[in-house]
Amino acid sequence: MQAKIISEKKMLLIGMNFYGDPFSNHSFWSEENEIGHLWKRFISFLDKNPELNNRIKKNVFLEIFLTSEESMSAGLFDVFVGILVDKLEYIPINCVAKQLPATEYAVFTLKGNQINSDWQKKIYKQWLPESDYELSFGYNIQYYDQRFKGINSIRESELDILVPVRKKS
DSSP, X not given: OOOEEEEEOOEEEEEEEEEXXXXXXXXXXXXXXXXXXXXXXXXXXXXXXXXXTTBOSTTOEEEEEEXXXXXXXXXXXXXXXXXXXXXXXXXXTTOEXXXXXXXXXXXXXXXXXXXXXXXXXXXXXXXXXXXXXXXXXXXXXXXXXXXXXXXXXXXXXXXXXXXXXXXXX
């Protein structure tokens, strides 16, 4: 896998969370798993609440997986879906806010069937140990923009994965 290293300022986000095993009822890349339900709930909320007018990058949505010891041992994840905003002045009661720290990211662009492949293993077990980088924070971002055509059109889609990194000491 090829990575491009970028630097990002802190990111401010508004969205919704899920904590638990997102794949307990349905597999990965299913609209019927807990992440699919979370997306449906958030998109429906956005459609009904246009007052989120401080949104930046109008066609961008983020899905963030925060990892912890529970993630690895029990398969429990904190999953956030949301949008980028320029300030956290107004946070709807149905939503939560996140502030991601300024950091460098290794950006991996997945195309077509790479999206539903085992990209996590390739990034974390192959690319990262062989690179000059280590994780700076315990999360990754799936960055959806106009290149992502939908879960039923994976072959025609592209998706960026952002992994927070720093140079190895």
